Amino acid sequence: MRYSKRAGLSSLPGRKVRLATAALLVATTFAACGGGGDDGDDDGGTPAAGGPKAPATVPELSDDPTTLSFVWFEWPPAQALEDFANAEYTKERPNVTIEVNTVPNANWHDAMFTQFAAQQTDFDIAILDSQHIGEAVTNGNILDITDFVNENIDVDAYDPYLLAAYGQYPQAETGQRDEDASLYGLPLLGDTWTMIYRKDLIGDEPPETWDEMIDTAQKCQDENPGVSGLAFHQANGSDAAAVTYNTVNGVYGGNLWNSADKQIEGVINDEAGQKAMDVLVNEMKPLTAKGSGNWFIDETNAAVAQGKACIAFQWIAAAGGLLDPAQSTLGTTEDEILDKLGFATLPTQDSDVVPLGGMGMHISAYVSESQQAEALNFMKWFEQEDIQKKWAAAGGVPSRTDAIQSPEFLEAGPFNQVYADSVARMRDMWNVPEYAKLIDIENTNVNAALNGAKSPEDALNDIAEQQQGVLDGGGGL
Known part of the structure; x- marks a missing residue:
C-alpha cells in the first residue's frame, strides 16, 4: 500500500468515487455483523474446493476494445494503480482500458462479497485484504491460480511470507509458506506501519x-x-x-x-x-x-x-x-x-x-472467459521484475525482493527503507x-x-x- 508522494493525504480531492453496483445493497444485506464471514463447512473454516481453476497458460486474448475492471476502496493507491496501468499496460495491450472502481473503505468488504453472493460481479479483479481470502475461497468466489503461478511466476523472487499472505489459502504462519497450499492471488501492494516523528x-x-x-x-x-x-x-x-x-x-x-x-x-x-x-x-x-x-x-x-x-x-x-x-x-x-x-x-x-498491510489481486469466478484471460495476462505482466520496479518508481510498494531492494523503490520515498526493513518482522491476523x-x-x-x-x-x-x-x-x- 503506497502511492505517489504527491498524492493527497489519504483521499484525492475531485476524484469521482465509482461505486461498485452492489455497494448500494450493503446496508441491508450485510450490516448486521460487518459482512459475510460465514464459513462454508461445519468444522469451523476448513476450506472447500474453492473456485474453478485458472488455466496454466494465458488463453488467447481478444483484440476488441476491452475494459479490465478492479474494485478497491477509495484512497490514493487506487488512482495510482489506474494511472500506472493505463500508462504502462496499454503499451502491451493498447485495446485495454484499466478501470479501478472504488467504494468507501467501510463498505469495501461488503461491496465485493455482496456481488460474490449473487454470483455476478461488475469487476474482473477483486483487490482483497489478506484476511478476506479465506471467505472468498471457501465460497468459491475467486479462481484457483496455482497452476498459472507455477508456469508463469518466479515464486523464488518473493519473500515467501508475502507471496503466502496475499494469495495462499490455507495461509501459513507468519514468515512461512506452505508449498502444498493453493494460490488464489498475487501481490498488488505491500504495506506496514511506519513511525513518524518530529525531528x-x-x-x-x-x-x-x-x-x-x-x-x-x-x-x-x-x-x-x-x-x-x-x-x-x-x-x-x-x-x-x-x-x-x-x-x-x-x-x-x-x-x-x-x-x-x-x-x-x-x-x-x-x-x-x-x-x-x-x-x-x-x-x-x-x-x-x-x-x-x-x-x-x-x-x-x-x-x-x-x-x-x-x-x-x-x-x-x-x-x-x-x-x-x-x-x-x-x-x-x-x-x-x-x-x-x-x-x-x-x-x-x-x-x-x-503489522502486515497490503493486499493482492484475485480474479472473480463469475466473469467471462475472455475477461479472465485478460486478468491473467495483466497479473503475469504486473509481476515482472521490470514492471515491479516501474511500479515502485511510480509510488507503488512491490513484493518482489529485487524490486523492494532496488534504487527505484528505496529512493522513491523516505519511508520506503522502512518497508524494506520491516518485511521480515510482519505479523498478520486470522x-x-x-x-x-x-x-x-x-x-x-x-x-x-x-x-x-x-x-x-x-x-x-x-x-x-x-x-x-x-x-x-x-x-x-
Whole structure:
C-alpha cells in the first residue's frame, strides 16, 4: 500500500468515487455483523474446493476494445494503480482500458462479497485484504491460480511470507509458506506501519523501544503545548482500532490466537495481552488529542501535517501526502518538511513484530472467459521484475525482493527503507472465513476501551469470549 508522494493525504480531492453496483445493497444485506464471514463447512473454516481453476497458460486474448475492471476502496493507491496501468499496460495491450472502481473503505468488504453472493460481479479483479481470502475461497468466489503461478511466476523472487499472505489459502504462519497450499492471488501492494516523528521536537534519533517511545511522547507533549504526544488509529471501522491493539499486543509479546487449535480465549487475553491493552488505554491514549477516539487514516495524517503530533503511526501507503507542502504547515517545500519529519520502523519491546498491510489481486469466478484471460495476462505482466520496479518508481510498494531492494523503490520515498526493513518482522491476523466477524468484535471493543465505555480488562475479555464464540460456531455476538 503506497502511492505517489504527491498524492493527497489519504483521499484525492475531485476524484469521482465509482461505486461498485452492489455497494448500494450493503446496508441491508450485510450490516448486521460487518459482512459475510460465514464459513462454508461445519468444522469451523476448513476450506472447500474453492473456485474453478485458472488455466496454466494465458488463453488467447481478444483484440476488441476491452475494459479490465478492479474494485478497491477509495484512497490514493487506487488512482495510482489506474494511472500506472493505463500508462504502462496499454503499451502491451493498447485495446485495454484499466478501470479501478472504488467504494468507501467501510463498505469495501461488503461491496465485493455482496456481488460474490449473487454470483455476478461488475469487476474482473477483486483487490482483497489478506484476511478476506479465506471467505472468498471457501465460497468459491475467486479462481484457483496455482497452476498459472507455477508456469508463469518466479515464486523464488518473493519473500515467501508475502507471496503466502496475499494469495495462499490455507495461509501459513507468519514468515512461512506452505508449498502444498493453493494460490488464489498475487501481490498488488505491500504495506506496514511506519513511525513518524518530529525531528525538530524530539531529536534525530527515534526511540528504539515502545516504553521509550511513550516516555518520549510524554516529554514532547509536556514541552510543547497544543501538540499531542501521539496520533494513531482508534476508530470503530474497517480494521482501525483492531490493528492498533494487535500491534501493541505483538510488541509486548502477546498472541492473537493459537491458530492450530483455533483457540482465542485464554490466548489474546493472557497476561501479555492484558499488559498490551493496559498500555494502549492507560499510557498511550492519554497522549492523544481530545476527540481522537474515532481517528483513522485521514485524521492521523491531518494531525501530523498540521504539526499537532510529536509521534504518529501510519500505514506507509497513506503517508505520501505528508510531504506535499500544499497540505502541510510544516514547510513550504518537501525538504523543509523532511527537516522536521522522520520516518522509522516501529520500536520493539518484548517482541519484534510489525503489522502486515497490503493486499493482492484475485480474479472473480463469475466473469467471462475472455475477461479472465485478460486478468491473467495483466497479473503475469504486473509481476515482472521490470514492471515491479516501474511500479515502485511510480509510488507503488512491490513484493518482489529485487524490486523492494532496488534504487527505484528505496529512493522513491523516505519511508520506503522502512518497508524494506520491516518485511521480515510482519505479523498478520486470522486468515479464516470468519474474519469479518472477528474484526468487527475487536474494533468495537478496543474502540470502547479507548473511549472509556469499557475497562481495558472487560474489553479484552469480551473480545476473547465473543471471538471464540464465532470460531466455535456460536456467532459470537
